[in-house]
Amino acid sequence: xxxxxxxxxxxxxxxxxxxxxxxxxxxxxxxxxxxxxxxxxxxxxxxxxxxxxxxxxxxxxxxxxxxxxxxxxxxxxxxxxxxxxxxxxxxxxxxxxxxxxxxxxxxxxxxxxxxxxxxxxxxxxxxxxxxxxxxxxxxxxxxxxxxxxxxx
Amino acid sequence: xxxxxxxxxxxxxxxxxxxxxxxxxxxxxxxxxxxxxxxxxxxxxxxxxxxxxxxxxxxxxxxxxxxxxxxxxxxxxxxxxxxxxxxxxxxxxxxxxxxxxxxxxxxxxxxxxxxxxxxxxxxxxxxxxxxxxxxxxxxxxxxxxxxxxxxxxxxxxxxxxxxxxxxxxxxxxxxxxxxxxxxxxxxxxxxxxxxxxxxxxxxxxxxxxxxxxxxxxxxxxxxxxxxxxxxxxxxxxxxxxxxxxxxxxxxxxxxxxxxxxxxxxxxxxxxxxxxxxxxxxxxxxxxxxxxxxxxxxxxxxxxxxxxxxxxxxxxxxxxxxxxxxxxxxxxxxxxxxxxxxxxxxxxxxxxxxxxxxxxxxxxxxxxxxxxxxxxxxxxxxxxxxxxxxxxxxxxxxxxxxxxxxxxxxxxxxxxxxxxxxxxxxxxxxxxxxxxxxxxxxxxxxxxxxxxxxxxxxxxxxxxxxxxxxxxxxxxxxxxxxxxxxxxxxxxxxxxxxxxxxxxxxxxxxxxxxxxxxxxxxxxxxxxxxxxxxxxxxxxxxxxxxxxxxxxxxxxxxxxxxxxxxxxxxxxxxxxxxxxxxxxxxxxxxxxxxxxxxxxxxxxxxxxxxxxxxxxxxxxxxxxxxxxxxxxxxxxxxxxxxxxxxxxxxxxxxxxxxxxxxxxxxxxxxxxxxxxxxxxxxxxxxxxxxxxxxxxxxxxxxxxxxxxxxxxxx
Numbered sequence: 096x097x098x099x100x101x102x103x104x105x106x107x108x109x110x111x112x113x114x115x116x117x118x119x120x121x122x123x124x125x126x127x128x129x130x131x132x133x134x135x136x137x138x139x140x141x142x143x144x145x146x147x148x149x150x151x152x153x154x155x156x157x158x159x160x161x162x163x164x165x166x167x168x169x170x171x172x173x174x175x176x177x178x179x180x181x182x183x184x185x186x187x188x189x190x191x192x193x194x195x196x197x198x199x200x201x202x203x204x205x206x207x208x209x210x211x212x213x214x215x216x217x218x219x220x221x222x223x224x225x226x227x228x229x230x231x232x233x234x235x236x237x238x239x240x241x242x243x244x245x246x247x
Numbered sequence: 248x249x250x251x252x253x254x255x256x257x258x259x260x261x262x263x264x265x266x267x268x269x270x271x272x273x274x275x276x277x278x279x280x281x282x283x284x285x286x287x288x289x290x291x292x293x294x295x296x297x298x299x300x301x302x303x304x305x306x307x308x309x310x311x312x313x314x315x316x317x318x319x320x321x322x323x324x325x326x327x328x329x330x331x332x333x334x335x336x337x338x339x340x341x342x343x344x345x346x347x348x349x350x351x352x353x354x355x356x357x358x359x360x361x362x363x364x365x366x367x368x369x370x371x372x373x374x375x376x377x378x379x380x381x382x383x384x385x386x387x388x389x390x391x392x393x394x395x396x397x398x399x400x401x402x403x404x405x406x407x408x409x410x411x412x413x414x415x416x417x418x419x420x421x422x423x424x425x426x427x428x429x430x431x432x433x434x435x436x437x438x439x440x441x442x443x444x445x446x447x448x449x450x451x452x453x454x455x456x457x458x459x460x461x462x463x464x465x466x467x468x469x470x471x472x473x474x475x476x477x478x479x480x481x482x483x484x485x486x487x488x489x490x491x492x493x494x495x496x497x498x499x500x501x502x503x504x505x506x507x508x509x510x511x512x513x514x515x516x517x518x519x520x521x522x523x524x525x526x527x528x529x530x531x532x533x534x535x536x537x538x539x540x541x542x543x544x545x546x547x548x549x550x551x552x553x554x555x556x557x558x559x560x561x562x563x564x565x566x567x568x569x570x571x572x573x574x575x576x577x578x579x580x581x582x583x584x585x586x587x588x589x590x591x592x593x594x595x596x597x598x599x600x601x602x603x604x605x606x607x608x609x610x611x612x613x614x615x616x617x618x619x620x621x622x623x624x625x626x627x628x629x630x631x632x633x634x635x636x637x638x639x640x641x642x643x644x645x646x647x648x649x650x651x652x653x654x655x656x657x658x659x660x661x662x663x664x665x666x667x668x669x670x671x672x673x674x675x676x677x678x679x680x681x682x683x684x685x686x687x688x689x690x691x692x693x694x695x696x697x698x699x700x701x702x703x704x705x706x707x708x709x710x711x712x713x714x715x716x717x718x719x720x721x722x723x724x725x726x727x728x729x730x731x732x733x734x735x736x737x738x739x740x741x742x743x744x745x746x747x748x749x750x751x752x753x754x755x756x757x758x759x760x761x762x763x764x765x766x767x768x769x770x771x772x773x774x775x776x777x778x779x780x781x782x783x784x785x786x787x788x789x790x791x792x793x794x795x796x797x798x799x800x801x802x803x804x805x806x807x808x809x810x811x812x813x814x815x816x817x818x819x820x821x822x823x824x825x826x827x828x829x830x831x832x833x834x835x836x837x838x839x840x841x842x843x844x845x846x847x848x849x850x851x852x853x854x855x856x857x858x859x860x861x862x863x864x865x866x867x868x869x870x871x872x873x874x875x876x877x878x879x880x881x882x883x884x885x886x887x888x889x890x891x892x893x894x895x896x897x898x899x900x901x902x903x904x905x906x907x908x909x910x911x912x913x914x915x916x917x918x919x920x921x922x923x924x925x926x927x928x929x930x931x932x933x934x935x936x937x938x939x940x941x942x943x944x945x946x947x948x949x950x951x952x953x954x955x956x957x958x959x960x
Binding site for chain 1: 257261269365431512515859890891892897
């Protein structure tokens, strides 16, 4: 199959049982997206497919036709996306394991127009679990980045 | 110049937000790896009578399937409380015996993860099943006093409790219960192993690099120097990665047998039974007080579930008998052996359940006295441990309580239960105290000062979300006059100088004091005329520690100077939790809109990460009060909600505004830098504060957690 990941087109032989998450992590070495449950329950594997956030652990790789963006491809080399910078500045994580998924969700949350109030951010970020419970700081980071993202 | 106490964003933050941070066994990229998937038992007690591996072996790509019959000799190892490293003495795949549900019985290895998973699903195991005992009250459990099985254990007591309680004019006498909980760090319990001749490299997220190295050496019967453990980041730990699980040696053996690097991918549900957890507890608390509120009698009896062979216990009476002044104290802890996996440390292991009981009872006593609960706690404040008589090195509980109460606007509380209301919602305010012992252990570090004002720190401590990279950089930056971003920090590698297990909230104190010693040596060398690269290796043996502490440190055995009993004094951090709950008057839905916690813990090295840990801890406490419980099918002794959809942890929408106040405190006695641990402090007491607030809102006293809406109908 042909798959475009972070702007690079790959030609791959893929087991029909392989999920998008396992393909990227185990075959392409893109270990930024995380596996926390493999059941679509935790959100750690969130990435963008065709610009929308998807749970890559519930997505069979062979079914993917649109371009994929992962945490590794969110910003240009060396730079940080405003959401990444906001997560650092607001200390919106502790162990950091859920963070790539949180950030991919957060970028989509802003783009979807679901970041207009704290309550809305909390609701639309509730598919991403954080066991360290950095939630209040995640809300602060989304608010900070939203301003910058909308300024463009 | 930024230094100790300067609010500093995490220096490993960029690695974490870009996906470059690599977690233990999960993210290692191996050359030509094979994959392994575990098969776990479908019964809790009995024996394996046979395997049918034909279908599994026929899956294309399968390399081998190992069971107790062909994995080879793995030593079970001793548990940590017996001087070893293991979290359990139950050795899976050592025999046909099954001691708990979900015990590892086979490991399927294949060239791809998909093939290994399919093969694991096709393994058929035949069992001879016996009826298991699940928990408290199950037929066949065995209850024993901890004092009868552990020479080290003491049940604190003083005075004549019975007489004082009998004569007390105001009394509280109730039983309390806390639920089974699993750590559920978001990173799964993965492990990767690669052999190079007789040398083994292990990638596994760990809170104990040297413990894992030495423990594995014993299990595999090879020299520890042949084992290299790597874990630059752990995807959450909370105690679950502090002792060695039995899986690691199994993966190492399987990797050796198939002759390829092997990566174990475990599932979320397997994590409930191949690692440890917080066992359910029961408590009987009796408080007797004078009419002025002064405690005259306190009794705390605890009961904790453990596995059939192990005596794991948390015995939080060591703390609960120290919190308040009281001349007559009785306590006793018993363990209840059931057919379960062995429990283990989970964030604030003793204090979380035991202070739920005590701080609930204190709230009941406040109502019995018709006294404000904040005032009751102040009246019973103490400067010394009432049992041993040893002084606290510092104790700022009253200051914490006053600051948090003011910020929370506690004075607006009408104490009558059910008296405060907003629309359809009943409003309740609750409070409780928190305490956590300030522990320190020997640690070794290497600090290298380079020309051009940069430095390097090397220490096999652990980044489990606590911000240790930044803490190390701040301490060394402070001592050597460098910017923290110019201090390169290496942790999470057993080739580095040893640090103790990152448990008991000791790491910042243990490692920082060792770093200060190494920095002093660097400066001494510099003053002596050294130039160029200046390197110093330092071992810190804290005052009062086992004289063999450093030798033991190299063997992966921590020699704590424990806050509960530091010989000449007792050392604790304290705090006060305040929380508002709202209970819907008709549906009984419970919400927590806000919480304020104030904490005093000596020197705070990095206020940014300290506040995050305290905040996360407070949310953990709310979670314990309202969300988390591992449900047990008592007929099968089996956990039934082994996934993140049914094991409830808070999501963002469940989480209130949290305010963390750090109350300044100086304590030069705990250690030279005056550091007390904070990783577990924020968690404690909040469970009781929420339950107390629910009583205030509704008039319903719920003495078991989590509190669910059906309990309020």
